[in-house]
Amino acid sequence: MSPTQRRRLLLVLLVVAVAGIAAVLVATALQRNVAYLYTPAEVKAGEVAPDARFRLGGMVAKGSFQRAPGALQARFEVTDGDARLPVTYDKILPDLFREGQAVVATGRMAGGVFVAEEVLAKHDETYMPKELADKMGVAHGKHQVPATAAPAESR
Amino acid sequence: MLAEIGQVLLILALLAALLQSVLPLVGAQRGIAPFVAIARPAALLQLTMVLGAFAVLTVAFVRQDFSLRYVAENSNSLLPMIYRYSAVWGAHEGSLLLWTLVLALWTAAVAEFSRRLPPLVVARVLAVMGLIAVGFLAFIIFTSNPFGRLLPMPGDGADLNPVLQDPGMTIHPPVLYTGYVGFSVAFAFAIAGLLGGELEQAWVRWARPWTNVAWAFLTLGIVAGSWWAYAELGWGGWWFWDPVENASFMPWLVGAALIHAQAVTEKRGSLRAWTILLSIFAFSLSLLGTFLVRSGVLTSVHAFASDPRRGVFILAFLTIVVGGSLLLYALRAPKVAGGKAFNLLSRETVLLIGNLMFAVAAAMVLLGTLFPLVGDALNLGRISVGPPYFGFLFPLLMLPVVLLMPFGPFLRWGKGEGSTLRQVALRAGIAAAACAIVAAFFVDGRLKAIAGVAALIWLGVGVLMYALKRWRDVPRGRRYPGEMAGMLLAHLGVGVFVAGVLLTESLSVTRDVRLAPGQSERVGSYDFRFDGVHRVSGPNWQADQGVVTVSRDGKQLIVMHPQKRTYPRGQVQTESAVDAGIFRDLYVALGEPMDAGNIEGAWSLRLYDKPFVRWIWGGGLLMMVGGFVCAADRRFRLKRTVAAPAAELVPQETRA
Numbered sequence: 001m002s003p004t005q006r007r008r009l010l011l012v013l014l015v016v017a018v019a020g021i022a023a024v025l026v027a028t029a030l031q032r033n034v035a036y037l038y039t040p041a042e043v044k045a046g047e048v049a050p051d052a053r054f055r056l057g058g059m060v061a062k063g064s065f066q067r068a069p070g071a072l073q074a075r076f077e078v079t080d081g082d083a084r085l086p087v088t089y090d091k092i093l094p095d096l097f098r099e100g101q102a103v104v105a106t107g108r109m110a111g112g113v114f115v116a117e118e119v120l121a122k123h124d125e126t127y128m129p130k131e132l133a134d135k136m137g138v139a140h141g142k143h144q145v146p147a148t149a150a151p152a153e154s155r
Numbered sequence: 156m157l158a159e160i161g162q163v164l165l166i167l168a169l170l171a172a173l174l175q176s177v178l179p180l181v182g183a184q185r186g187i188a189p190f191v192a193i194a195r196p197a198a199l200l201q202l203t204m205v206l207g208a209f210a211v212l213t214v215a216f217v218r219q220d221f222s223l224r225y226v227a228e229n230s231n232s233l234l235p236m237i238y239r240y241s242a243v244w245g246a247h248e249g250s251l252l253l254w255t256l257v258l259a260l261w262t263a264a265v266a267e268f269s270r271r272l273p274p275l276v277v278a279r280v281l282a283v284m285g286l287i288a289v290g291f292l293a294f295i296i297f298t299s300n301p302f303g304r305l306l307p308m309p310g311d312g313a314d315l316n317p318v319l320q321d322p323g324m325t326i327h328p329p330v331l332y333t334g335y336v337g338f339s340v341a342f343a344f345a346i347a348g349l350l351g352g353e354l355e356q357a358w359v360r361w362a363r364p365w366t367n368v369a370w371a372f373l374t375l376g377i378v379a380g381s382w383w384a385y386a387e388l389g390w391g392g393w394w395f396w397d398p399v400e401n402a403s404f405m406p407w408l409v410g411a412a413l414i415h416a417q418a419v420t421e422k423r424g425s426l427r428a429w430t431i432l433l434s435i436f437a438f439s440l441s442l443l444g445t446f447l448v449r450s451g452v453l454t455s456v457h458a459f460a461s462d463p464r465r466g467v468f469i470l471a472f473l474t475i476v477v478g479g480s481l482l483l484y485a486l487r488a489p490k491v492a493g494g495k496a497f498n499l500l501s502r503e504t505v506l507l508i509g510n511l512m513f514a515v516a517a518a519m520v521l522l523g524t525l526f527p528l529v530g531d532a533l534n535l536g537r538i539s540v541g542p543p544y545f546g547f548l549f550p551l552l553m554l555p556v557v558l559l560m561p562f563g564p565f566l567r568w569g570k571g572e573g574s575t576l577r578q579v580a581l582r583a584g585i586a587a588a589a590c591a592i593v594a595a596f597f598v599d600g601r602l603k604a605i606a607g608v609a610a611l612i613w614l615g616v617g618v619l620m621y622a623l624k625r626w627r628d629v630p631r632g633r634r635y636p637g638e639m640a641g642m643l644l645a646h647l648g649v650g651v652f653v654a655g656v657l658l659t660e661s662l663s664v665t666r667d668v669r670l671a672p673g674q675s676e677r678v679g680s681y682d683f684r685f686d687g688v689h690r691v692s693g694p695n696w697q698a699d700q701g702v703v704t705v706s707r708d709g710k711q712l713i714v715m716h717p718q719k720r721t722y723p724r725g726q727v728q729t730e731s732a733v734d735a736g737i738f739r740d741l742y743v744a745l746g747e748p749m750d751a752g753n754i755e756g757a758w759s760l761r762l763y764d765k766p767f768v769r770w771i772w773g774g775g776l777l778m779m780v781g782g783f784v785c786a787a788d789r790r791f792r793l794k795r796t797v798a799a800p801a802a803e804l805v806p807q808e809t810r811a
Contacts, residue, residue, distance in 0.1 A: 004496055015511065022515045025548055026522060033544035034526070037537035055539060067749055072669040072759050091667040092746035092759050095719075095727040106541075 035106060039080035048109065056085065056114050057104045065099055078103065078114070089116040096121035158223055158302045161211030165302070168204035168255075169292040171197055175262075176285030179278035183350070191274055194281035198266045201288060202259040209256045212301055213243050221312050224305040225249060231314035231723055233695035241325035242315045248301035250328060254445060255291045257329070257336045258284065265340055265365075272361060279347035284339055290472045298465050317696070317720065317728040323383030331376030331403055335441035337369020338406060341413060342438035345431040346480055349487040354431065359421040364786035366417055366437075367641070370410040371782025377403050378775035386733060391665065391742050391763045393771055396545040401524040402444035405517045409437040412513035414782075415506045423568055425494030425503060428484075429510070435484060439477045440517070446473065447524070500573065502566040509556050509563070516552040520545065557610055557653060560646055561617020565624070579620060587613040598662060607657025614650030618643050637788030645781025652774025658767035669749055671757040679764035681741060682706045688745070688754045696720040698730070699754050701745045703762075705734070717745040717760075731761075740765040 037055045038048055048054055061084055064077035073090040076099075087105055097103065097119065107116040175197035182190025212225075216239045221227040229245045244253040262284045269277045295301070318324070344362045348354035380403065385393045394400060413433040420430040446469045497503040523540045530538040561583050565575050591609040598604035622643055625634045635643075664679040672687035686702040698718040705712045715732035722728065731744040746759030 007496065007499060010499060011507075014508075018511055018515065022519065022552070025551065026519055029544045029547050030523070030526065030540065033541045033547075034530075034538045035541055037539070055537075057537075070669075072667060092744070092761050095729055 037104070039082075040078055040085035041080050041082035043085055043109070043114075044083045051108060053106070053108050055104055055106045056087065056116075058085075058102070060097070060099045060101055060103055062099045078105070085114055086112070087114045087116055089119050091119075093119060094121040157211055158215060158220070158304065161208045161215075162300070162302045164204045164208040164211065165292065165296055165300075168201050168208065168259075169289065169296060171201035171204055172285045172288040172292055174285075175201055176282045176289055179282040179285075180350075183275050183278045183282070191278040194278045194285070195266045198259075198262045198281050198285065201285070202263045205252075205256050205259040205292075209243070209252055212249060212252060213240060216240065216243050219312070221310075222304055222306075222308040223301070224303045225301040227305050227309050227312045229315050230312040231695065232311050233723055234312075234315055234320075235694045237325065238315055238320050241319070244328050245315045245319050248295070248299045250332075251291065251295050251299055252301055253329060254332050254336065255288060255295065257332045258288055258291065258339060261333075261336050261340060262288070265343075269361070272358065275351065276344075276347055276358060279350050280340075280343040283343035283346045287339055287476070290476070294465075294468055294472065298468055314695075314722060314724050314726070317722045317726045318387060320722075320728075321383060321387045323379055323386065327376060327379040327383055330372055330379060332445075334369050334371075334373025334376050334410075335403075335406060335445060337365060337372060338410060338413075338434075338438040338441050340365040340369065341417075341434040342480075345434035346483065348431060348491055349480075349483050352487060352490045354420075354427050354491045356421055356424050359417055359430065360791060363414075363417050363421055364788070364791045366410065366414055367782045367786035370407070370414055371779045371786070373403065373407050373410060374775055374779040374782060377407060378772050378779070381775075382772055385768075386731060388729075391731070391744065391761065391765070393659075393768065396523075396542040398524050399448050401520050401545075402447045405520050405524075406437050406440040406444055408513045408517040408520070409433055409440055412510040412517075413437050414785075416510055419503055419506055420494070423495050423497070423503065425497060426507070427494055428488045428492040431488060431491065432484060433510075433514075435477075435480045436514075436517075439473075439480070440521075442473060442476060495569065497568070498570040500566070500571045502563060502568050502571065505559050505563045505566055508559060512552050512556050516549060519548050519552065557614065557649070560614055560649065561620070564617075564621045564642065579617065582620060583613050583616040586616045598658075601661045603657045603661035607654040607661070610657070611650045611654035614646060614653070618647045618650070636790060638785050638790065641781040641783070641785025641788070643781075644784060645778045648774045648777025648779075648781055650774070651770050651777055655767050655770025655772075655774055659765055659771065662766040663768075664764045666762045667746075667759065668762065669757055669759050672755070674757075676760075676762060678762045680707055681712070681764055683743065683760075683762050685758070685760060688748075688758060690754075691718070693720070696722050696728075699745065699748075701732075701743070701758065701760070703732070703743045703760070705741055713741070715741070715743045717743045719745045719747070735769065737769060738766060740768045 035053055035055050037057050039058055040056070042048070043056065056078055058078040058080040061077040061079040064075075064084075066075045067073070068075065071090075072092075073088055074093060075086060075088050077084040077086050079085075087107075089105070098121070101121060104120045105114065105116040106118045107114055109115075175194055178190040178197075179194040181187065182193070215223050215226050216230055217236070219226070219230060219232055219239075221230075225246070225248050229242050229249070230239060234242065242249075244250040262281060265284065266277070266281055269280070341362055344358060345354075348358070377400075380400070381393045384395065384400075385391065413430070416426055416430045416433050419426045523544050526540050527538050530536060561579055562576055565571075565579055587609040590612040591605045594608040595605050622635075625639065666676055666678050668676045670676060670685035672685060675682050675684040677683075682705065684704045684706070686704055688699050688701045691698050691700045698720040701717045701719075703715045703717065705715060713734050715734060717732040718730035720728045720730055729744050731742060734741040740763070742761075742763035742765060744761040746761060748754050749757040749759065
């Protein structure tokens with residue numbers, strides 16, 4: 001091998017090594033840090049592994065919002081039209097958080113209650129997360145109701 | 156009537172852009188001199204038309220012409236004057252028009268300052284930029300027309316999204332777009348080089364300052380966006396690894412790599428193909444960034460407007476630009492490639508490693524950003540990739556960059572010496588270790604904070620040592636030319652930035668609390684006393700304004716006034732109160748009343764003590780200044796006659 005060839009080989013090996021290490025790291029990090037979106041009905045049907053960190057999407061059920069007396073903790077229920085799931089959150093809720101509006105909460109299940117670490121509300125009047133709209137669309141289509149009047153809320 | 160003029164101007168701009176792209180390309184390929192000569196005037200014509208259209212839209216906003224759908228949707232009769240100007244780019248249609256205007260401005264600047272380049276190269280460069288303008292103008296005219304009428308005309312407009320009613324938001328988009336679009340110059344040069352089958356070092360020298368300016372603007376845009384998110388979104392964070400942020404960060408990373416790759420290509424002629432590839436990627440990622448934000452395909456906490464119908468056009472345009480240029484690259488790159496060989500121990504190697512790290516980091520961010528889309532397409536479920544993914548990988552990839560950075564300037568081109576390196580490593584290493592040990596006592600042994608101090612000293616001493624070396628070795632007047640000074644400033648900026656990030660992350664104290672009037676909460680070494688809430692009103696909003704008195708060791712420091720604003724349509728917007736300082740920020744955001752409706756009772760409040768958070772933006776600003784200083788180097792503007800093959804010379808005077 002000529003010196004030039006050796007240099008090139010070294011260079012190629014370096015690139016391949018860096019790319020390989022990066023690929024392994026990326027794969028591990030991705031595996032650990034993806035969070036799936038579920039609706040309350042899917043959670044109740046047992047689709048979520050216990051202790052899994054996931055995102056819960058749906059509407060804040062009307063009349064379900066409560067504050068723990070003397071504390072910051074908020075309790076509310078998230079509904080997808082088929083099922084409702086109680087959620088607790090002990091930080092400040094986003095500006096656009098309202099009953100009857102879409103939310104996506106990230107957290108874990110604990111004793112039948114979803115303990116949220118983060119709550120996101122939709123960002124303006126016309127915006128709803130597309131993925132949530134798709135999932136909610138399924139629920140609403142089934143019940144043939146407009147988006148704001150899910151049957152679960154009139155129960 | 157005015158709006159129809161705007162519409163006509165847009166169509167004329169499209170025609171001018173077609174003129175600017177098609178004829179010069181054909182002319183350059185076939186050697187038709189008049190076609191080649193048309194690029195410059197056509198570029199100026201296009202700028203005039205786009206500028207006219209933009210002015211018409213601005214006038215419509217200032218005059219509150221609610222018969223235009225776009226104006227009616229994004230303005231309101233109560234909107235203060237300054238936000239009427241920035242409302243022009245407050246949503247999809249107008250921001251695309253702004254993008255096109257910025258492109259037209261860059262194109263005109265290239266046309267103006269390229270007189271010393273061979274006419275064929277200039278024609279190709281302007282033609283490529285014209286093609287991009289064609290794509291954007293067609294997109295505006297056919298799918299996103301800002302001049303559409305709304306009948307019947309509403310009595311009042313719907314209002315500009317209150318999130319955007321902030322001074323930071325008025326400059327963020329134009330500056331960011333100036334950065335994005337600036338990469339089109341490097342891109343156009345790369346494509347022109349591939350088309351012509353050669354890439355002269357002199358052209359790269361000419362292109363370098365443009366890349367630096369674009370990157371500096373992009374840096375400023377990202378810093379402004381980060382500051383805006385910090386002050387305006389009320390979360391107190393400065394970076395969220397949100398898809399929209401990633402969209403601007405990917406071209407920044409590739410741009411940083413490109414700046415260094417261009418330096419190698421210009422000085423040594425090496426890495427030509429790599430430079431071209433990076434040019435293509437920097438601009439492609441800018442396009443992707445623009446479209447990711449505008450198309451609404453990604454779920455983002457600040458994806459503003461979304462209309463998936465535009466997705467098809469966007470996808471087609473991206474495919475043509477990225478696919479076309481990569482195909483051209485595959486066909487022509489071997490012809491362009493070449494350059495001097497270099498030793499394993501050389502400045503080229505260090506720069507190449509840095510380049511690789513930046514490229515891998517950009518790929519990592521791209522993967523994390525697009526993964527949810529891919530998962531969706533493959534029916535893997537609704538996935539989101541959390542900040543921990545980025546937060547884990549990015550520092551890991553940047554660690555080698557930070558470690559190697561001080562060595563780069565000390566190494567010679569082609570073949571470096573080990574002895575200098577050992578000296579640098581020893582001195583900077585001892586200084587960093589010593590400072591880290593001292594710092595450990597002040598930060599309770601928190602590792603991240605110690606690492607931040609060590610990184611700052613490591614990079615700072617590296618910069619200082621090189622500055623001293625130049626001072627000793629180089630005669631007065633030639634010690635710190637723009638290129639050198641810019642590099643030193645930017646590298647110092649990296650140190651300040653890294654220190655700011657690590658110190659803020661590890662030393663910040665956050666409290667989400669419920670406070671009744673008169674109650675206090677201790678955050679770090681500060682006492683925040685909540686003194687109740689009262690009503691105030693502004694030009695187009697009403698607010699509940701909290702009064703929070705901050706004291707330390709019983710001594711009152713400052714009274715802060717966080718607000719919760721309500722805008723005409725009922726949109727609520729948190730206006731946090733920030734007491735800025737070089738060494739720490741105090742930050743208060745108002746949550747909501749604990750009993751709905753009773754604003755005089757207890758409220759939820761978010762309180763922060765954020766040490767060194769300003770260093771993050773300070774470091775970013777230093778990098779930006781570095782970019783501009785580097786671009787201002789006189790060497791890039793020296794009058795050099797650029798050699799071009801005789802057959803290509805088209806004397807400009809003979810054409811009329």
